[in-house]
Amino acid sequence: MGWEFSTDPEFQAKLDWVDAFVREEVEPLDLLWGDRTFHPLDDKLRKIVDPLKQRVRDEKLWACHLGPELGGEGYGQVRLSLMNEILGRSRWAPIIFGCQAPDTGNAEIIAHYGTDEQKERYLRPLLDGEIFSSYSMTEPQGGSDPTRFETRARRDGDEWVIDGWKFFSSNARTSSFLIVMAVTDPDVSAYQGMSMFLVPTDTPGVDIVRNIGLMGEHFGDGHEGMHALIHYNEVRVPAQSLLGGEGQAFAIAQTRLGGGRIHHAMRTVGVCQKALDMMCERALSRQTQGSILADKQSVQNYIADSYAQLMQFRLFVLYVAWEIDQYQDYRKVRHDIAAVKVLTAQVLHDIVQRSIQVHGALGVSNELPLGGYWMMVPVMGLVDGPSEVHRVTVARQILKRYQAAPGAWPTEHLPEKLAAARAKFAEHLEHEVANQ
Numbered sequence: 001m002g003w004e005f006s007t008d009p010e011f012q013a014k015l016d017w018v019d020a021f022v023r024e025e026v027e028p029l030d031l032l033w034g035d036r037t038f039h040p041l042d043d044k045l046r047k048i049v050d051p052l053k054q055r056v057r058d059e060k061l062w063a064c065h066l067g068p069e070l071g072g073e074g075y076g077q078v079r080l081s082l083m084n085e086i087l088g089r090s091r092w093a094p095i096i097f098g099c100q101a102p103d104t105g106n107a108e109i110i111a112h113y114g115t116d117e118q119k120e121r122y123l124r125p126l127l128d129g130e131i132f133s134s135y136s137m138t139e140p141q142g143g144s145d146p147t148r149f150e151t152r153a154r155r156d157g158d159e160w161v162i163d164g165w166k167f168f169s170s171n172a173r174t175s176s177f178l179i180v181m182a183v184t185d186p187d188v189s190a191y192q193g194m195s196m197f198l199v200p201t202d203t204p205g206v207d208i209v210r211n212i213g214l215m216g217e218h219f220g221d222g223h224e225g226m227h228a229l230i231h232y233n234e235v236r237v238p239a240q241s242l243l244g245g246e247g248q249a250f251a252i253a254q255t256r257l258g259g260g261r262i263h264h265a266m267r268t269v270g271v272c273q274k275a276l277d278m279m280c281e282r283a284l285s286r287q288t289q290g291s292i293l294a295d296k297q298s299v300q301n302y303i304a305d306s307y308a309q310l311m312q313f314r315l316f317v318l319y320v321a322w323e324i325d326q327y328q329d330y331r332k333v334r335h336d337i338a339a340v341k342v343l344t345a346q347v348l349h350d351i352v353q354r355s356i357q358v359h360g361a362l363g364v365s366n367e368l369p370l371g372g373y374w375m376m377v378p379v380m381g382l383v384d385g386p387s388e389v390h391r392v393t394v395a396r397q398i399l400k401r402y403q404a405a406p407g408a409w410p411t412e413h414l415p416e417k418l419a420a421a422r423a424k425f426a427e428h429l430e431h432e433v434a435n436q
């Protein structure tokens, strides 16, 4: 009999170590540098970050999203999920543990589709935490609809020449290379006519026009966000820069985004738990109108509803992680990943909103992390595809089951079906009437 909900003691000991380490050593970095972008070559930050990374390696907890052949521990998605719940509490923890987006997904596709040469040049230093990467797919005129992409790559002798604009390429400025998606064959559908390229960020013609900040972040005065608007202006790369086969970009993107989506959800469980912890601590410590907040019924409702939502969400995330471990194929659990993706923004919204409300004015201040969590709500509804598109994926897959096996409720030929049901149970019905 399956359906086991406990964690084996050996891994629980690791989780306990992660929990204490994140609370004591990593969360203080959020207070110091919550809004800083980590640059791997920034010597000042590295003096603090590198020894912490080493302690994670010593505990065999580095890059746990990867299998042992790639330098990870191969713990699988369920254990990764339990770990990510803790790492989600801190902005810096995924960096210290070598599993931050977008590098995780980028590493995954190079490992999957890269040549030996590409792995040596890009994957190895990425996994060692020596360099960062960026994923450059979305364009100003279209993100969720690949048929709108205009960036082109044309073959010229031994080179590819890339031309076009990309938007929201996160971390491009601190990256060493970009994974660029471009149309290579405009005569076929976008799903077959796009390819991916590995492009060093310092290649002539890669023009990072500006970085775009998110709402609530400073604007102007030298402040900038981390999501780049990039003009690829006649960017020439050698033929060997193609990642995977020509025309394979869409399939590769699905591999990358499947993992990325569920990893975001795992970390969001941690964010929601932290918002709920803060809500409870505040409810127990704040006195108003004759009692602590915890004694007010509406605050109790906030806590109960948040706990119930979080438990549902967490179990669903763990279930999907278990499914991925079983099938080893994101495509087989696409609809469940999509359903979790939709829930991620919704549950985050509900729990963070209640936590802010219980904190009063302090909740909307920049002295607590709740404002940052609140800003993540719309981000989670958009990154790796808008919620609406994921709902379509879920509905289509669910409807397929009914198309394959119709008749759950007899709306067709109802009188005949009713008569058949009566005949089936005639003896019992007669008995019942006789006893009335």
Ligand SMILES: Cc1cc2nc3c(=O)[nH]c(=O)nc-3n(C[C@H](O)[C@H](O)[C@H](O)COP(=O)(O)OP(=O)(O)OC[C@H]3O[C@@H](n4cnc5c(N)ncnc54)[C@H](O)[C@@H]3O)c2cc1C
Residues within 6 Å of the ligand: 102, 134, 135, 136, 137, 138, 139, 140, 141, 142, 143, 144, 145, 167, 168, 169, 170, 171, 214, 227, 379, 382, 383, 384, 385, 386, 387, 388, 389, 392
């Ligand atoms: C913080 C952040 C980081 C990001 N990082 C990256 C990155 O590193 N690399 C990268 O390439 N991209 C990145 N993105 C871009 C992200 O992938 C896109 O925002 C996303 O795919 C949606 O594309 P869009 O913004 O063009 O919105 P659109 O595609 O224009 O969609 C806008 C809205 O239209 C509606 N809509 C769209 N399609 C449908 C539909 N089929 N049915 C119903 N309604 C629909 C939805 O309401 C949707 O939210 C990032 C975005 C954010 C916010």
